[in-house]
Amino acid sequence: VGRVRAPSHSSDLPVKLWIYSNASYLSLHPQDTTAYPYQFQDDPYLSPRTPNEFKLYYLSKESGRSAAKYFINNNPKFFTKDFAGPHIPCLMPETVSLLLEEVSEEALKERISLRKVQAAIDMYDQLLQAGTAVSMETTHDLLDLICLCGDRDPEQDGITQQQDAQESGEKRGRRTKLRRDLEIQKTPWRENNNAERIFNLLPERDTRCYSALIRGMVKFEACEKAFSMYTDLLNNRLAADVHIFNALLTAAPRVRETHSERWELITELLTEMNQQKIQPTLMTFNSVLKALRRCGSMAKTKAPQILSEMKAVGVAPSLATYDHILAIFYKSAFFGQNSTDILKEIVSELEGESFTCQDPGDGRIKFCLDNKDLELGYKINILVEVGENWRLLGDPYQKSIYYGRFFNLLCLMEHIDVVMKWYRQLIPSVYYPNPQGVKDLLQALDTDSRLDLLPTIWKDICSMGHDNKLDLVEEVLSLMAREKQSPEVQESFAVCALEIKKVFDPDRSRPGLEWSTSSLSNITFLLLRVNKMQQAWEMLQLFKSNNRVPSEALLQNFLSACQSNGSPQTAVGLVQLSAAFCLPETPKLAKRALAEFDLTEEQR
Structure with missing residues (x-):
C-alpha cells in the first residue's frame, strides 16, 4: 500500500474505518515505486540505502528474532504472563519447557515433539528399564527424530547467531546459511549410535524403522551403510517404501566411481521399485535427475527419458526438476544453441503458472539471463511476477542477483526510454x-x-x-x-x-x-x-x-576561456602555475598570453 500506514489500536474498529477512508487512495496508488520495500516501512530511519546496509538490515533482523527466541526458550519462567488483547495464539511464545516429568510414554511424546533428542532417548531407556512397552508409532517418531538431527540436540539459534556475529559482515552475509547446511551434512554418522542401538533392541522391525535409518545414513553421508541396511531389509523379506528408494537414488553417485556404474545402480533401483509395485513420486524423479548431474555426458541422453517417464506416470515436474535439467544441459562457459532451445521450451511450458514448493530444491532454481536474449528475459520476468512466484527467487541476496542480471540485460539490449521505465519501477522499491x-x-x-x-x-x-x-x-x-x-x-x-x-x-x-x-x-x-x-x-x-599535474589541453582551454572573459590577470596566474609545475608547455602559454592579452609592463 505504499507509504500509507494504519494507526495502532487494540480494537480493530478504527483500523476498519482507516481502511474504508483510504480505499480511494489505495485504488489509485496500488504501489509507490519510490518507496522502500514493504519490509522496511516500520522504521524509515533504519531503512537501508546501500547493498551492504541491505544485507546488514536482514542479518540484524534475523539475529534479533533468534536472540529473542533464545531468551524465551531458555528462560520460560519469565514469559508466563499474557497481557496481549486480543489474545492471538500464533503470536505467543512457543511452549518449549518440559511439563511432564514422570516416566511415561506421554512424556516421551512430549520430548519428541519439542525435539529434545537426548531427553527423549533417556526417557525411552527409562521406559525399557521399567519394563514398559513403547508403542511402535512412538518408536517410529523417536527414530525419525534421532536420524533427522544426527543423534544430537539441534543447536540453539541464539548460539548460532552469536558465533555468526564474530565473522565479518560481508563474509557472514554470504556464508551463514551455507555453513549451517554444511555443518549438518559434515556431521558423521557414528557407529552404533542411539538410532542403531534402539533399532537393534526392537523385537520386531518394520519398513518404517528401516526407512528412518536409511534416510538418516544418506543425510549424514554413510551411503555404503545405507545400502547395506537396504540389503538387510530385503533379507528380512520386507518391502521398501518410496522414501527409501528416494534416499538411495540420491546416494547412488556416492557409492560408485564411474559414470556408467552410477547409471547402472540407478537403473537397478528403479527396476526394483517397479518389481515391488511402488509408485514413484515427484521426489523420486527429482532424485534421479539430481544423481544424473554427477553422471557426466551421459546425463544429456538420459534426462529426456526421465522427463518422458514422468509424463507417462502422470507426475508433473516442479521447479527443482527444471533446475536439474538446466544444470545438466547448461554450461556457463559455453551456452550452445541446443541449451538455448531447452531453456526456451522450459519457459514456454511454465508460462502463466503459479508455483508452490513441492521439493526442497524448488527455491534454488536460477534462471539464466546471461544468454543475451531479451525476449526470453521478459518471459522469465513475467513468470516471476505471476502470483507469488517471486518468493521462489530465494533470500534477498539471491533476489538481488536475479534483478541485477535482468537489469543488466535491459541495459545491453533495450532502448534507453524502456530502460529508464524499468529503472524507476524497480529502484529502490524492489532492487538495490x-x-x-x-x-x-x-x-x-x-x-x-x-x-x-x-x-x-x-x-x-x-x-x-x-x-x-x-x-x-x-x-x-x-x-x-x-x-x-x-x-x-x-x-x-x-x-x-x-x-x-x-x-x-x-x-x-x-x-x-x-x-x-x-x-x-x-x-x-x-x-x-x-x-x-x-x-x-x-x-x-x-x-x-x-x-x-594538469594536462596541456586543460591549460590551453583555460587560457582560451581567460581570453573570452577578458581576464589578463588570470592568464598571468595560469602561466605562473605552469612554471611552478616546471611544465614544458610554459613557453607556449607565455607566448600566447603576450600575443593575445593587453598586459601591463609588470605582467609582461
Missing part, C-alpha cells in the same frame, strides 16, 4: 543496484546519447550510497566532460560537477575520496564551458595542493 548495475545504466545512457540524464542519475547514486566509489564517480565525470552539449545541459553538468566535488571534501561526515588527475581535469573542463572562472581557478589550485 550495485556499482556494476549503475555502470551498466551509464553505458546505456552513453549508447543512446542521453547523457542529459546524468545529473538525475547522480542524485540517485548519492541516495544509494555509491558516491564513495571512485571509479563510478570518475565514470560520471568523464561522460559529462567528453564532449560539448547544449547550453542548458552544460549548465546542469556544471552544477552536478560542483555537487560531485563535495565527495572529495575531507571535512564531510565520512572520509572524502582522493583526488585523481582525471577527476580534477574533468570538473575544471565542465566549469570552463559555462564560464565559471572563479570555481575553475579554485580547481587549478587543487592540482597544486594534491600534487597533480
Whole structure:
C-alpha cells in the first residue's frame, strides 16, 4: 500500500474505518515505486540505502528474532504472563519447557515433539528399564527424530547467531546459511549410535524403522551403510517404501566411481521399485535427475527419458526438476544453441503458472539471463511476477542477483526510454543496484546519447550510497566532460560537477575520496564551458595542493576561456602555475598570453 500506514489500536474498529477512508487512495496508488520495500516501512530511519546496509538490515533482523527466541526458550519462567488483547495464539511464545516429568510414554511424546533428542532417548531407556512397552508409532517418531538431527540436540539459534556475529559482515552475509547446511551434512554418522542401538533392541522391525535409518545414513553421508541396511531389509523379506528408494537414488553417485556404474545402480533401483509395485513420486524423479548431474555426458541422453517417464506416470515436474535439467544441459562457459532451445521450451511450458514448493530444491532454481536474449528475459520476468512466484527467487541476496542480471540485460539490449521505465519501477522499491548495475545504466545512457540524464542519475547514486566509489564517480565525470552539449545541459553538468566535488571534501561526515588527475581535469573542463572562472581557478589550485599535474589541453582551454572573459590577470596566474609545475608547455602559454592579452609592463 505504499507509504500509507494504519494507526495502532487494540480494537480493530478504527483500523476498519482507516481502511474504508483510504480505499480511494489505495485504488489509485496500488504501489509507490519510490518507496522502500514493504519490509522496511516500520522504521524509515533504519531503512537501508546501500547493498551492504541491505544485507546488514536482514542479518540484524534475523539475529534479533533468534536472540529473542533464545531468551524465551531458555528462560520460560519469565514469559508466563499474557497481557496481549486480543489474545492471538500464533503470536505467543512457543511452549518449549518440559511439563511432564514422570516416566511415561506421554512424556516421551512430549520430548519428541519439542525435539529434545537426548531427553527423549533417556526417557525411552527409562521406559525399557521399567519394563514398559513403547508403542511402535512412538518408536517410529523417536527414530525419525534421532536420524533427522544426527543423534544430537539441534543447536540453539541464539548460539548460532552469536558465533555468526564474530565473522565479518560481508563474509557472514554470504556464508551463514551455507555453513549451517554444511555443518549438518559434515556431521558423521557414528557407529552404533542411539538410532542403531534402539533399532537393534526392537523385537520386531518394520519398513518404517528401516526407512528412518536409511534416510538418516544418506543425510549424514554413510551411503555404503545405507545400502547395506537396504540389503538387510530385503533379507528380512520386507518391502521398501518410496522414501527409501528416494534416499538411495540420491546416494547412488556416492557409492560408485564411474559414470556408467552410477547409471547402472540407478537403473537397478528403479527396476526394483517397479518389481515391488511402488509408485514413484515427484521426489523420486527429482532424485534421479539430481544423481544424473554427477553422471557426466551421459546425463544429456538420459534426462529426456526421465522427463518422458514422468509424463507417462502422470507426475508433473516442479521447479527443482527444471533446475536439474538446466544444470545438466547448461554450461556457463559455453551456452550452445541446443541449451538455448531447452531453456526456451522450459519457459514456454511454465508460462502463466503459479508455483508452490513441492521439493526442497524448488527455491534454488536460477534462471539464466546471461544468454543475451531479451525476449526470453521478459518471459522469465513475467513468470516471476505471476502470483507469488517471486518468493521462489530465494533470500534477498539471491533476489538481488536475479534483478541485477535482468537489469543488466535491459541495459545491453533495450532502448534507453524502456530502460529508464524499468529503472524507476524497480529502484529502490524492489532492487538495490550495485556499482556494476549503475555502470551498466551509464553505458546505456552513453549508447543512446542521453547523457542529459546524468545529473538525475547522480542524485540517485548519492541516495544509494555509491558516491564513495571512485571509479563510478570518475565514470560520471568523464561522460559529462567528453564532449560539448547544449547550453542548458552544460549548465546542469556544471552544477552536478560542483555537487560531485563535495565527495572529495575531507571535512564531510565520512572520509572524502582522493583526488585523481582525471577527476580534477574533468570538473575544471565542465566549469570552463559555462564560464565559471572563479570555481575553475579554485580547481587549478587543487592540482597544486594534491600534487597533480594538469594536462596541456586543460591549460590551453583555460587560457582560451581567460581570453573570452577578458581576464589578463588570470592568464598571468595560469602561466605562473605552469612554471611552478616546471611544465614544458610554459613557453607556449607565455607566448600566447603576450600575443593575445593587453598586459601591463609588470605582467609582461
